[in-house]
Amino acid sequence: DAGVIQSPRHEVTEMGQEVTLRCKPISGHDYLFWYRQTMMRGLELLIYFNNNVPIDDSGMPEDRFSAKMPNASFSTLKIQPSEPRDSAVYFCASSLSTNYEQYFGPGTRLTVT
């Protein structure tokens, strides 16, 4: 398996623009997680899905953030409008419910200017 795939790897955008991050989980995994990592706040869980259904989005910072999982092999995290404080590395991870071992993608480094 190719592991968790994220795109793009790097994104630079201007404040106010819409940003869409993409994730393809490991085939067969039934959990998908979105995290944000910054120096100041560390690794924060934003939202996670089980069998494509959002279970807990309490970590989503505000209404500008939204996430979808239209099928078992694809998820998006959208920020609209983006702000400089959204600059961070965004990770997607997937796991099985049998052991909850999370496998992370390479991350997307987002810079909002």
Added chain:
Amino acid sequence: AQTVTQSQPEMSVQEAETVTLSCTYDTSESDYYLFWYKQPPSRQMILVIRQEAYKQQNATENRFSVNFQKAAKSFSLKISDSQLGDAAMYFCAYIYMNRDDKIIFGKGTRLHILP
């Protein structure tokens, strides 16, 4: 509320020596999972080891082993025969997936390997 504490922001160890990273957590649950993840400079998060709380036996993966003390709520990671490639940020994580799911990562310990 569940918390995960890694009290050592940074540590250093001589190559080929053994080092132990500490992690404590707070929970009222009895059935949960604990993990150690490694994040090298490439920023890729890599699973190192998993421990189920219901198992008394400490998990081991090659040079990596844990000391799981359930009553003390302690979950330390021991790295034997340290190698230069072990230099990374190490995160301890607590996962409880039931009626009140909790997924909590510690702040991390940066490990330096001295040649």
